Amino acid sequence: MRDVSFHAWQEAEALAGPQRSYRLARKLPGQLRTLGRSAAARADWALAHTLFWMGRFEESRALLAAIRIDALTPEIDTDFNLELLIPAQLAWALALLGETESAIEHGQRALDWAKTRPDSMQLAFAHDFLAHLHCFLDAPAATLAYTRCTSSWHAGSVGRQSRQRLRCPSDMATLLEYWALSRLGQPSDETAAQTALARLRRHQPAQEARAFSLYAQAQFHQAPAHAQGFALTQLDAALDLNARFGLHHWEARLLHMKSQSLDAAGQLTDASRFLRLAQETAQRQGARLFLNAATGIESRSHASPLPGQTSS
Numbered sequence: 131m132r133d134v135s136f137h138a139w140q141e142a143e144a145l146a147g148p149q150r151s152y153r154l155a156r157k158l159p160g161q162l163r164t165l166g167r168s169a170a171a172r173a174d175w176a177l178a179h180t181l182f183w184m185g186r187f188e189e190s191r192a193l194l195a196a197i198r199i200d201a202l203t204p205e206i207d208t209d210f211n212l213e214l215l216i217p218a219q220l221a222w223a224l225a226l227l228g229e230t231e232s233a234i235e236h237g238q239r240a241l242d243w244a245k246t247r248p249d250s251m252q253l254a255f256a257h258d259f260l261a262h263l264h265c266f267l268d269a270p271a272a273t274l275a276y277t278r279c280t281s282s283w284h285a286g287s288v289g290r291q292s293r294q295r296l297r298c299p300s301d302m303a304t305l306l307e308y309w310a311l312s313r314l315g316q317p318s319d320e321t322a323a324q325t326a327l328a329r330l331r332r333h334q335p336a337q338e339a340r341a342f343s344l345y346a347q348a349q350f351h352q353a354p355a356h357a358q359g360f361a362l363t364q365l366d367a368a369l370d371l372n373a374r375f376g377l378h379h380w381e382a383r384l385l386h387m388k389s390q391s392l393d394a395a396g397q398l399t400d401a402s403r404f405l406r407l408a409q410e411t412a413q414r415q416g417a418r419l420f421l422n423a424a425t426g427i428e429s430r431s432h433a434s435p436l437p438g439q440t441s442s
Contacts, residue, residue: 144374184378188227255280304322305323336375343377350364350390389407
């Protein structure tokens with residue numbers, strides 16, 4: 131039962147996102163709870179993961195916070211370790227809820243666990259999670275550092291099977307690096323970004339939608355303030371693509387950027403309308419991280435230690 135139902139959810143999540151996977155994720159807790167704590171936790175993580183992409187951050191956080199990691203049986207499948215996935219996913223939810231310090235702590239916990247594993251792939255996954263976390267936090271330097279750790283591991287992995295298993299994190303790392311360099315005002319590799327998007331489109335369409343959100347934001351950061359026309363087109367495409375797959379995690383930030391692009395183009399009435407929509411979306415989702423940005427409230431920036439550093 132576990133393999134059939136859980137893998138069906140995984141496939142739906144990669145191909146169609148929450149638009150299809152949410153229905154399966156809702157059933158998993160009832161299907162897997164009788165198979166023990168670890169199976170039940172896996173089901174709760176899958177549902178929390180799905181809820182996060184849907185923009186239901188508080189529900190995702192609540193599910194994850196209720197799981198007792200210390201009571202779980204270690205996973206036999208080394209590609210799926212709840213000891214890594216639960217704190218990493220919790221870090222993402224906390225970040226968007228505006229609880230930055232707690233998010234950083236949970237992200238570091240996931241990284242510390244990965245460092246104890248003999249399989250270096252777990253460390254690559256942890257770096258990938260941290261790169262995403264710092265992207266949400268709009269911290270491009272940290273995003274770039276963690277992303278390059280993921281890319282470095284993938285480049286050094288041997289064997290077709292290893293590369294196949296890490297294909298998605300590698301392609302997402304390419305888009306995260308593209309975003310970070312654009313955010314920093316540094317040259318970025320357009321060809322690499324387009325190649326990664328095309329590969330995700332062929333193999334994992336819902337992941338391509340997630341990655342395209344990064345691409346659209348990068349275009350926004352690349353465009354001069356007075357020339358936001360192309361960026362506006364890409365932001366609209368990202369919003370449409372996310373809606374098709376039921377993805378709403380970036381919605382408030384994308385709407386805010388659209389408002390800024392419209393303002394740059396002199397379309398002030400539409401700019402105000404989309405700013406209000408961004409604020410309302412963030413308020414509805416409880417996404418205080420995005421709400422603060424959309425309302426002009428500045429919060430103190432926190433960053434976790436970069437690779438090779440230690441926390442104080």
